[in-house]
Amino acid sequence: xxxxxxxxxxTAVVAAAGAAALVLAACGGSGGDGGSAxxxxxxxxxxxxxxSSASASASASQGQHNAADVAFAKGMIxxxxxxxxMADLAPGRARSAEVKxxxxxxxxxxxxxxxxxxxxxxxxxxxxxxxxxMDHSTHDMSGMGGMGGMGGMGGIMTAEEMTGLxxxxxxxxxxxxTELMIKHHEGAVEMARTExxxxxxxxxxxxxxxxxxSQSAEIEQMNALLGKD
Numbered sequence: 001x002x003x004x005x006x007x008x009x010x011t012a013v014v015a016a017a018g019a020a021a022l023v024l025a026a027c028g029g030s031g032g033d034g035g036s037a038x039x040x041x042x043x044x045x046x047x048x049x050x051x052s053s054a055s056a057s058a059s060a061s062q063g064q065h066n067a068a069d070v071a072f073a074k075g076m077i078x079x080x081x082x083x084x085x086m087a088d089l090a091p092g093r094a095r096s097a098e099v100k101x102x103x104x105x106x107x108x109x110x111x112x113x114x115x116x117x118x119x120x121x122x123x124x125x126x127x128x129x130x131x132x133x134m135d136h137s138t139h140d141m142s143g144m145g146g147m148g149g150m151g152g153m154g155g156i157m158t159a160e161e162m163t164g165l166x167x168x169x170x171x172x173x174x175x176x177x178t179e180l181m182i183k184h185h186e187g188a189v190e191m192a193r194t195e196x197x198x199x200x201x202x203x204x205x206x207x208x209x210x211x212x213x214s215q216s217a218e219i220e221q222m223n224a225l226l227g228k229d
Contacts, residue, residue: 077114156184
């Protein structure tokens with residue numbers, strides 16, 4: 001009986017030792033899990049780094065501009081200058097009060113836009129097109145950059161057309177001014193649509209949208225004026 005008890009005790013001790021070994025193994029496994037959790041913790045930090053990266057990207061895009069924005073500004077400045085030049089002819093030549101008002105509205109809208117566009121180019125380290133940079137006689141627009149292939153010259157007048165407008169008066173001026181300004185506006189609208197499609201600078205794309213809206217409305221107004229003649 002004593003031997004049996006002794007054997008039973010030894011068996012119990014061995015069983016206990018085995019159980020202890022299992023516990024230790026389990027603890028070791030737990031340590032492994034802890035390491036795994038550590039990886040999980042590292043993975044958990046990834047999302048926190050993502051927003052910071054996205055935030056940096058968003059911050060960079062706020063002042064971002066690209067070649068399309070530069071081309072838009074460099075092309076629209078001489079384009080607007082010619083529209084203002086045309087509008088300046090109206091007070092002493094136009095007969096229609098509506099044409100005179102339209103010319104005044106065009107100048108009032110486009111003068112500030114020229115200043116804004118020039119400011120963007122300066123801030124981007126780009127040259128502002130010089131006065132007279134546009135050569136009407138050859139249809140060449142210096143500084144147009146990527147806009148050069150925009151449907152000819154975006155409605156730009158030739159030297160002959162400008163001279164004809166300067167020499168016209170009364171109803172002949174009203175008709176010539178209206179017809180030429182419609183083409184001029186159509187060119188500006190196309191340039192603005194290109195900026196909206198390809199540009200990256202938020203304020204430039206916003207201006208492009210305003211140009212599309214305002215000049216499309218003026219095109220309708222001028223078509224109506226021609227219909228009244």
